Amino acid sequence: MDRTFSVNHPLLFLLAGIAVLVVAVQSAVFLRKAWKRALEIGFPKERLKKIAVSSAVFSIAPAIAVGIGVITLSGALGLPLPWLRLSVVGAIMYELSAAETAATALGTSLSATLSATEFSTIAWTMTVGITTGLFLIPVFCERTLNGISKIGMKDKKWGEHFTNGLFFALIATFVGNGVADVTKGGAGLVSALVLVVSAVVMGICGLLRNKLGWKWLNDYAVPLSMIVAMIAAIPLTAWVC
Amino acid sequence: MSDYTKGIHRSGRRWFVFVYLFIYLFPIATSVYFDAWPTWREFLAAAIGVVPLYWAVGIVEAFSYMPMLGAGGSYLGFITGNMSNMKVPVALNAMESAGVRQGTEEGDVISTIAIAISSLVTLAVIVVFIVLMVPLSPVFSNPALRPAFDNVVPALFGGLMIAFMARTPKVATPVIVLTAAAFIAVPALKSVYPIVLPIIAVATIFYSRMLYKKGKI
Numbered sequence: 123m124d125r126t127f128s129v130n131h132p133l134l135f136l137l138a139g140i141a142v143l144v145v146a147v148q149s150a151v152f153l154r155k156a157w158k159r160a161l162e163i164g165f166p167k168e169r170l171k172k173i174a175v176s177s178a179v180f181s182i183a184p185a186i187a188v189g190i191g192v193i194t195l196s197g198a199l200g201l202p203l204p205w206l207r208l209s210v211v212g213a214i215m216y217e218l219s220a221a222e223t224a225a226t227a228l229g230t231s232l233s234a235t236l237s238a239t240e241f242s243t244i245a246w247t248m249t250v251g252i253t254t255g256l257f258l259i260p261v262f263c264e265r266t267l268n269g270i271s272k273i274g275m276k277d278k279k280w281g282e283h284f285t286n287g288l289f290f291a292l293i294a295t296f297v298g299n300g301v302a303d304v305t306k307g308g309a310g311l312v313s314a315l316v317l318v319v320s321a322v323v324m325g326i327c328g329l330l331r332n333k334l335g336w337k338w339l340n341d342y343a344v345p346l347s348m349i350v351a352m353i354a355a356i357p358l359t360a361w362v363c
Numbered sequence: 364m365s366d367y368t369k370g371i372h373r374s375g376r377r378w379f380v381f382v383y384l385f386i387y388l389f390p391i392a393t394s395v396y397f398d399a400w401p402t403w404r405e406f407l408a409a410a411i412g413v414v415p416l417y418w419a420v421g422i423v424e425a426f427s428y429m430p431m432l433g434a435g436g437s438y439l440g441f442i443t444g445n446m447s448n449m450k451v452p453v454a455l456n457a458m459e460s461a462g463v464r465q466g467t468e469e470g471d472v473i474s475t476i477a478i479a480i481s482s483l484v485t486l487a488v489i490v491v492f493i494v495l496m497v498p499l500s501p502v503f504s505n506p507a508l509r510p511a512f513d514n515v516v517p518a519l520f521g522g523l524m525i526a527f528m529a530r531t532p533k534v535a536t537p538v539i540v541l542t543a544a545a546f547i548a549v550p551a552l553k554s555v556y557p558i559v560l561p562i563i564a565v566a567t568i569f570y571s572r573m574l575y576k577k578g579k580i
Contacts, residue, residue, distance in 0.1 A: 127397045137392055141385040145443055146486050148378050152439045153479035155374075159367045160472040165461075173457050173473060174480050180456055181481040184449040184519070187512045188485055189492035190503050201493055206389055209486055210382065211444045216417065224409035238399035245390040246401055247409040251417035252444075253386055258425040259441045260376040263434060268364070270430045270466055280575055285465045286531055287571045288430055289455060291564035293524050294539045295556055296447065298546030300517035302553040309513070310550075316514040320521025328525065344456040347522030352511040355518070359510035 127238035129200025138206035145210050176341040183345075183352055195221060198232035203245055211252050220248045312358050319358075320351035365468055368434055371475075375438030382442050420557040427560050431455070431465055435475030443482040452519045453481040459526050531571075533580055538567050 160170055188208050195204035195218060207217045224247040225232050228240050236244070273281050300317040303310025327343035330336050339346075394400040401409075428446055429437045432454050440450040457477035463469040492499060502508070528535040542563055546552050552559050574580045 125397065127399065131397075133396055134389070134393065137389045141382070141389065142486060142490075144382055144385050146483065148382065148442065149439060149479045149482040149486070151374070151378075152371075152435055152475055153483070155367070155371065156435055156472040156475035156479065159468075160476065162367075163468060163472070165469075165472075169461070170476065173461055173476060176460060177453050177457050177477040177480040178484050180453050181449060181484040182488065183512075184445070184452075184515050185481075185485040185488035186492075186503070187448070187515045188445055189488050190512055192489055192492055193496060193500060193503065196496070201496070203389070205489060205493060206386075208444070209489055210386055211442060213445045213448065216420075220413045220417065223412040227409040227412050228405060238393075238397040239401060239405070242390060242394045242397070242399040243401035243405050243409050245393055246406055247413050249386060249390050250410060251413040252421070253383065256379070256383075256421060256425070256441055258422060259429070259437055260379040262425070263375065263429055263437050264372045266426065266429050267434055267437075271364075280572075281466055282464055283531070283534070283571045283575055283580060284568060285430060286527075287534065287567040288427070288564050289465075289527055290531075290535045290538045291560060291567045292427065292431065292447075292451065293520060293527050293535075294542035294563055294567075295560045296516060296520040297524050297539055298542045298559075299553050299556055300520060301543050302546040302550040304547055306550070312510060313514055313517045317517040317521040317524075320518045321525045324522035324525040328529065340460045344452075344459075344519075344522040344526060347525075348515075348518045351518035351521055352514060355510040355514040356507060 127241070129198075129236065129241060130202065131200075134200065134202035138202040138209075141206055142209045172341050176345065179342065180345040180348070183349060191218065194218065195232075198225075198234075198236065199241070199244065203241075203248075207248055207252070211256060212248075213252075216252060217248060220251050224248065308363050309359075311362050312355060315358050315362070316351045316355045319354045320347045323347035323350045368468065368471065371434045371438065371471075375434065378438060379442065423557045423561055427557075427564060431474075432478065433465055433471035433474045435471055436478045439475060439482065440478045443478070443485070445485065448516055448519070449481055449485065450478050452523055453477045455523060455527075531580055533574060534567065534571050538563070538570065 157170060161167065192204045192208050199221060221244055222232055224244045228243060230236065230240055273284055297317065301314040304314040324343055324347040327339050327346060331339045424446060428451055431451060432440050436454050440446055454474040454477045457473050458465060458470050461473045463473050524539060528539065571580065
C-alpha cells in the first residue's frame, strides 16, 4: 500500500470500515437478545414488528442529517474519519465543532489541505474528546440503574413519576433549545415555528386516534409530526429569512 | 435483577472494551503507518479547546440518559452515538407507543430494540451516502432543502413534547413552559444545555415529589 498520506487513503477506509462493522454486529446481537426476551415476557411478535418499523421510519430523517454531516466534513477530513466519528460514539453536533476547534488550534483550518500530522492530531483530539465520558457507562450503568430500580420497588407509582421527571426535563431542555433564539428572527424563529408545527401535527394525530379510533397512528404519530415539520421548515425559511 | 438484565450488563461491558479498541485503532494506526504522531505540544494545543467541554458533556449525558434508556439501550446507544438527536427520542417514542415504562424490563427491551434498529438504519444510510456521494451531493447540498435538515431536532421534540405532556400534564406543562421561557430570556443557555439538563431534571423531580406527597399526581 502506498504510504503517501491522503485523507481518503485505503487504510483509513479499512480502519473505519472495521470499526463500523463491529458496531453493526453489536447492534444486531443486542437486537436479537432484546427481541428474544421481549417474546419471552409476552410481547406479541406483530407488536414488536410494528415498533421496529416505526423506529426505522423515525430514524431515517435524522440519519440523513447525519449523512449530510459526513459529506460536509469529508471536504476537509476525507470520508473515513467522519464516517467513523459519526457512526461510532460521535454526534453530528459535536464532531464538526471539535474538528474546527482542533484545526484552528493547530494554526490551520478545515478549508486547507491537511498534512498527515495535522490530520492525526485532529483524529486524536476528536477521539479522546468524545470517548472519555463513555467509560462511565460500563463502570456506573449497573449501579445507577439498580439505584433507580430500588426507588421503583419501594414505591412503584413514585418510581414512575421519578423517571417521567427525567423525560420531562430532557424534553423541556430541547424545547428550550428550539425556541431560545425566537426573538432574533431568522433561523431562530424558523426553529421555533418548526417545533410548533410538529406539536400541532402531533396534537391532530392524538385527536384522530381518540375520536376516530385510528390506533395505528400510535406508532407513526411522532415520525409523521417530525417529517411534516421538517418539510414545513422549507417554506417557513423562505417566508421568514 | 433478571438473568437477561445481568447478561446485558455483562456483554455490554465486554462490547464497550472491544469497541474502544477499534475506535482508538484509527488514530494509532494513522500515526504509525504515516509516521505522523502529533507532538504533545500540538496535541495539547488542539485538545485544550475540545476535551474539557466534551468530558463535561459526556459525564452529564451519561448520568442523564442512562436511567431513560435502561441497560441495553445505554450500552448500545452510547457506543453508536447521536444520542440526543436520535437514540434518546427513538427510544422514548418506542416506549411511549408500546405503553411501557422505563425502569421495567419491558421498557428496557423496547428501548434496546428501538436503539438497535435506529443504529442499523443510521449505519446503512451513512454507507449509502458514502457510496452515492457524487450523485447525492447536489441533492442534499441544495440550499432549498437545507432548512429541513437543519431543523431535525425541533421537529423531533415538538411531537415528543405533546406525547409526554399528555402523560402527567400537571408536571410536564409548567416544566416545559418555564424552561422555554428561561431559554428565551437567556438564549446563551443554548450553548450550555448539557449542563442545564441535570439542573432541570433535579428541579422537576423535586416538583413532582411535592405534588406526589400532596396527592395531586
